[in-house]
Amino acid sequence: xxxxxxxxxxxxxxxxxxxxxxxxxxxxxxxxxxxxxxxxxxxxxxxxxxxxxxxxxxxxxxxxxxxxxxxxxxxxxxxxxxxxxxxxxxxxxxxxxxxxxxxxxxxxxxxxxxxxxxxxxxxxxxxxxxxxxxxxxxxxxxxxxxxxxxxxxxxxxxxxxxxxxxxxxxxxxxxxxxxxxxxxxxxxxxxxxxxxxxxxxxxxxxxxxxxxxxxxxxxxxxxxxxxxxxxxxxxxxxxxxxxxxxxxxxxxxxxxxxxxxxxxxxxxxxxxxxxxxxxxxxxxxxxxxxxxxxxxxxxxxxxxxxxxxxxxxxxxxxxxxxxxxxxxxxxxxxxxxxxxxxxxxxxxxxxxxxxxxxxxxxxxxxxxxxxxxxxxxxxxxxxxxxxxxxxxxxxxxxxxxxxxxxx
Amino acid sequence: xxxxxxxxxxxxxxxxxxxxxxxxxxxxxxxxxxxxxxxxxxxxxxxxxxxxxxxxxxxxxxxxxxxxxxxxxxxxxxxxxxxxxxxxxxxxxxxxxxxxxxxxxxxxxxxxxxxxxxxxxxxxxxxxxxxxxxxxxxxxxxxxxxxxxxxxxxxxxxxxxxxxxxxxxxxxxxxxxxxxxxxxxxxxxxxxxxxxxxxxxxxxxxxxxxxxxxxxxxxxxxxxxxxxxxxxxxxxxxxxxxxxxxxxxxxxxxxxxxxxxxxxxxxxxxxxxxxxxxxxxxxxxxxxxxxxxxxxxxxxxxxxxxxxxxxxxxxxxxxxxxxxxxxxxxxxxxxxxxxxxxxxxxxxxxxxxxxxxxxxxxxxxxxxxxxxxxxxxxxxxxxxxxxxxxxxxxxxxxxxxxxxxxx
Numbered sequence: 001x002x003x004x005x006x007x008x009x010x011x012x013x014x015x016x017x018x019x020x021x022x023x024x025x026x027x028x029x030x031x032x033x034x035x036x037x038x039x040x041x042x043x044x045x046x047x048x049x050x051x052x053x054x055x056x057x058x059x060x061x062x063x064x065x066x067x068x069x070x071x072x073x074x075x076x077x078x079x080x081x082x083x084x085x086x087x088x089x090x091x092x093x094x095x096x097x098x099x100x101x102x103x104x105x106x107x108x109x110x111x112x113x114x115x116x117x118x119x120x121x122x123x124x125x126x127x128x129x130x131x132x133x134x135x136x137x138x139x140x141x142x143x144x145x146x147x148x149x150x151x152x153x154x155x156x157x158x159x160x161x162x163x164x165x166x167x168x169x170x171x172x173x174x175x176x177x178x179x180x181x182x183x184x185x186x187x188x189x190x191x192x193x194x195x196x197x198x199x200x201x202x203x204x205x206x207x208x209x210x211x212x213x214x215x216x217x218x219x220x221x222x223x224x225x226x227x228x229x230x231x232x233x234x235x236x237x238x239x240x241x242x243x244x245x246x247x248x249x250x251x252x253x254x255x256x257x258x259x260x261x262x263x264x265x266x267x268x269x270x271x272x273x274x275x276x277x278x279x280x281x282x283x284x285x286x287x288x289x290x291x292x293x294x295x296x297x298x299x300x301x302x303x304x305x306x307x308x309x310x311x312x313x314x315x316x317x318x319x320x321x322x323x324x325x326x327x328x329x330x331x332x333x334x335x336x337x338x339x340x341x342x343x344x345x346x347x348x349x350x351x352x353x354x355x356x357x358x359x360x361x362x363x364x365x366x367x368x369x370x371x372x373x374x375x376x377x378x379x380x381x382x383x384x385x386x387x388x389x390x391x392x393x394x395x396x397x398x399x400x401x402x403x404x405x406x407x
Numbered sequence: 408x409x410x411x412x413x414x415x416x417x418x419x420x421x422x423x424x425x426x427x428x429x430x431x432x433x434x435x436x437x438x439x440x441x442x443x444x445x446x447x448x449x450x451x452x453x454x455x456x457x458x459x460x461x462x463x464x465x466x467x468x469x470x471x472x473x474x475x476x477x478x479x480x481x482x483x484x485x486x487x488x489x490x491x492x493x494x495x496x497x498x499x500x501x502x503x504x505x506x507x508x509x510x511x512x513x514x515x516x517x518x519x520x521x522x523x524x525x526x527x528x529x530x531x532x533x534x535x536x537x538x539x540x541x542x543x544x545x546x547x548x549x550x551x552x553x554x555x556x557x558x559x560x561x562x563x564x565x566x567x568x569x570x571x572x573x574x575x576x577x578x579x580x581x582x583x584x585x586x587x588x589x590x591x592x593x594x595x596x597x598x599x600x601x602x603x604x605x606x607x608x609x610x611x612x613x614x615x616x617x618x619x620x621x622x623x624x625x626x627x628x629x630x631x632x633x634x635x636x637x638x639x640x641x642x643x644x645x646x647x648x649x650x651x652x653x654x655x656x657x658x659x660x661x662x663x664x665x666x667x668x669x670x671x672x673x674x675x676x677x678x679x680x681x682x683x684x685x686x687x688x689x690x691x692x693x694x695x696x697x698x699x700x701x702x703x704x705x706x707x708x709x710x711x712x713x714x715x716x717x718x719x720x721x722x723x724x725x726x727x728x729x730x731x732x733x734x735x736x737x738x739x740x741x742x743x744x745x746x747x748x749x750x751x752x753x754x755x756x757x758x759x760x761x762x763x764x765x766x767x768x769x770x771x772x773x774x775x776x777x778x779x780x781x782x783x784x785x786x787x788x789x790x791x792x793x794x795x796x797x798x799x800x801x802x803x804x805x806x807x808x809x810x811x812x813x814x
Contacts, residue, residue, distance in 0.1 A: 163780055171602050
């Protein structure tokens with residue numbers, strides 16, 4: 001199948017969007033949940049803190065007893081008990097009394113404030129205080145963080161370390177999340193060999209195997225790689241099988257002029273081609289289709305084109321399948337150079353941005369992996385703009401902002 | 408050991424810096440290397456491309472034969488061979504001749520350009536062309552990307568998917584990288600229980616176990632967790648053992664007023680306390696020390712303070728041990744609210760930034776994990792500033808920019 005007409009990027013993305021379905025869910029251990037997305041909200045089983053607790057190491061006392069105390073007016077209280085972390089006291093604090101209390105320990109009956117250690121001097125069971133506190137000071141009240149029954153996180157929340165802490169505090173040691181998509185990466189190309197192989201004439205090292213599989217993982221998915229020949233029968237068998245066993249199929253290469261565009265022909269024969277050919281640079285020959293109800297992305301064999309196509313289409317799909325938004329975090333910079341582009345085409349231009357300017361990386365063809373190594377962002381020029389002048393403010397997206405977020 | 412004097416953040420960080428040493432190195436499979444840091448530069452074993460290759464599906468020919476061809480002036484050439492991907496041709500292209508060529512295939516002898524398929528019509532072995540090309544057009548010349556012997560990546564480069572592609576193209580299937588630091592996380596606190604345990608009086612769910620271990624992993628390290636009691640002997644045995652077996656030791660909690668600050672006492676007795684008490688909010692009681700030549704970070708038991716202390720100190724150390732810079736990617740935003748702070752203290756203020764403004768999250772104590780869940784960044788107010796007025800431009804760092812970078 002030859003590309004007859006390029007469709008606009010927006011139209012191609014909406015064809016992908018229409019065919020995305022959310023992943024099934026699974027229950028996993030909380031400790032393994034960082035970076036996953038909740039498929040069900042979290043309700044708290046507890047108040048947190050479960051009791052009025054001390055926010056400081058100090059002395060639980062009656063605030064009114066401290067009024068007027070200062071460096072020149074020392075007041076004395078009587079120490080009647082000591083509460084370490086994990087302990088509690090059965091005693092009740094009366095006027096003129098104090099209980100030694102550790103951070104996190106429950107406030108004893110009678111007390112309404114905690115005076116920090118720094119403002120006191122202990123002399124046997126006599127506590128000399130030289131500062132005052134207000135009622136409630138240095139106390140974290142019951143349910144200050146979470147009330148029992150509250151929904152503390154809602155569906156589709158990304159689990160970062162702090163969400164793990166909140167979920168634990170809510171009393172859960174397991175969470176229900178979307179499964180990670182399982183992706184079959186089919187690398188086609190008779191000419192591709194391994195890095196350690198001898199480079200006979202016409203052979204090229206299979207770098208897509210490394211770049212695209214790492215990008216699949218950086219989109220929160222799992223990958224299995226197959227390197228196949230690019231004849232119709234082998235490609236057909238590989239895509240048919242993979243589409244039945246995996247959540248997404250991604251192919252690279254497989255264009256051989258003598259036989260037409262094998263991968264696109266196969267997808268057309270096994271299912272439906274959603275589009276083939278997008279007004280996008282680099283990456284124009286990209287295609288997507290549906291085979292056995294499974295999304296198939298057909299990327300170029302050219303390494304840089306394939307990476308760009310992955311970022312624009314496959315990453316979008318993989319994020320959305322896991323309940324995550326995928327909107328570019330657009331940053332503005334001044335362009336240090338003039339950049340040509342054509343009306344009617346969206347350009348994702350490899351560039352390096354520092355704090356002030358963005359530098360276009362001279363683009364010597366889409367096979368040049370080094371241009372991606374030198375880059376830290378894409379400048380995006382939409383289809384309604386024709387080129388960028390030096391000094392223009394341009395939109396860009398940092399690569400690091402396109403990866404699956406962690407922290 | 409009680410905090411006698413708070414030291415400035417800069418001074419504390421330089422005490423950490425002086426004690427950081429790079430990790431040992433290891434050789435790993437290229438396929439497992441995404442997110443690792445090279446401990447040795449990569450030299451290329453090959454030219455890439457290894458031969459002049461076609462950048463397009465089209466026809467290898469002599470550019471001069473196409474001069475003058477257009478939609479109204481069709482020229483005819485004779486097709487003398489066909490080269491698929493991975494193939495090559497022994498034939499030499501002469502004037503008036505063309506060879507069908509696939510993207511990536513080697514340019515045959517005699518040809519000096521490739522004419523794209525779109526501008527041609529094949530009629531048996533006659534090729535009708537209606538466009539012209541210049542010499543060199545659509546050819547990726549030998550070594551365009553990499554020349555044999557070039558250092559394509561230098562020591563301390565982070566391996567992203569594109570670096571993996573470049574390393575593969577350079578002929579390497581293995582890389583030498585810094586080992587991931589192995590971190591022992593010792594959670595102290597008699598009061599801490601698991602999320603699924605019954606919350607008896609004075610017990611609190613151990614959320615640090617989840618948050619801090621996930622943060623250790625998001626700093627590129629591996630973690631093993633131990634939950635210990637907070638008495639001197641147990642803590643001493645745990646820190647002594649861990650400091651002999653791990654690259655870094657991180658503790659949380661362990662402050663019990665009745666017995667002093669157990670963890671700091673232990674570190675002082677086993678080795679050296681570098682500092683204890685920093686002019687930092689939240690996180691003032693943070694400490695660091697050296698035991699058996701191993702860095703020990705002493706974080707608070709309070710979840711939010713512990714996370715902030717981790718981000719400021721432990722994350723810095725773990726990045727640097729792996730040959731990575733750790734400088735905050737500072738972003739400017741307008742503050743939507745007034746924020747108090749004190750001269751002489753550095754504040755890391757939990758906040759939520761959108762595209763225009765940053766909103767201070769009302770801080771109801773350092774135990775409130777929910778404030779970290781609502782936040783996506785820290786506003787940083789350095790020690791030379793006293794508060795922020797509404798409308799001021801402030802410095803902030805997004806959490807996502809502090810995580811180990813991927814993509």
